[in-house]
Amino acid sequence: MIDLQPSEQGLEDYPFLATQLQALLADERDFIANAAQFSAFLFQQIGNLNWAGFYLARGEELVLGPFQGNVACVRIPFGRGVCGAAAATGQTQRVEDVHAFTGHIACDSASNSELVVPLFKGGRLLGVLDLDSPSLARFSVADQAGIERLAAVFVELTDC
Numbered sequence: 287m288i289d290l291q292p293s294e295q296g297l298e299d300y301p302f303l304a305t306q307l308q309a310l311l312a313d314e315r316d317f318i319a320n321a322a323q324f325s326a327f328l329f330q331q332i333g334n335l336n337w338a339g340f341y342l343a344r345g346e347e348l349v350l351g352p353f354q355g356n357v358a359c360v361r362i363p364f365g366r367g368v369c370g371a372a373a374a375t376g377q378t379q380r381v382e383d384v385h386a387f388t389g390h391i392a393c394d395s396a397s398n399s400e401l402v403v404p405l406f407k408g409g410r411l412l413g414v415l416d417l418d419s420p421s422l423a424r425f426s427v428a429d430q431a432g433i434e435r436l437a438a439v440f441v442e443l444t445d446c
């Protein structure tokens with residue numbers, strides 16, 4: 287098992303994290319195993335999070351997948367909340383204050399900012415990767431690019 291040291295917020299070395307993630311997922315392609323492992327990796331390695339995990343596309347809804355953090359909402363219709371907006375638009379949602387986001391679904395009152403990356407394989411929406419933080423404006427443009435890169439490593443190394 288690779289040695290994991292958590293980064294401090296703002297000091298995440300995303301190229302290094304991408305290399306670590308490649309090593310972590312190198313010997314396994316099972317979706318549930320890799321999604322669970324990736325959630326734990328993000329929760330350990332990215333500073334100042336209170337939730338990290340997956341919502342998976344099932345018809346016109348997102349359904350809760352592997353995650354780390356408190357218990358969460360199970361089903362989110364496309365278009366609803368931050369996760370639903372990412373699924374409906376196919377665009378990453380980087381929200382500095384979730385309480386100012388129309389339709390935000392407050393699963394955990396500790397969450398104040400959120401980053402949601404839609405996941406695609408061959409043009410098909412698999413679901414979204416959701417990161418929540420107790421801090422306002424936790425996620426910078428650099429964090430968005432870094433997390434999108436890690437999500438791409440996960441999709442490439444996993445049977446989806």
Ligand code: SME
Pocket residue numbers: 337358359362366367368369370389390391392393394397400416418
């Ligand atoms: N706040 C999210 C719901 C998912 S939880 O944060 C885990 C949203 O509005 O999409």
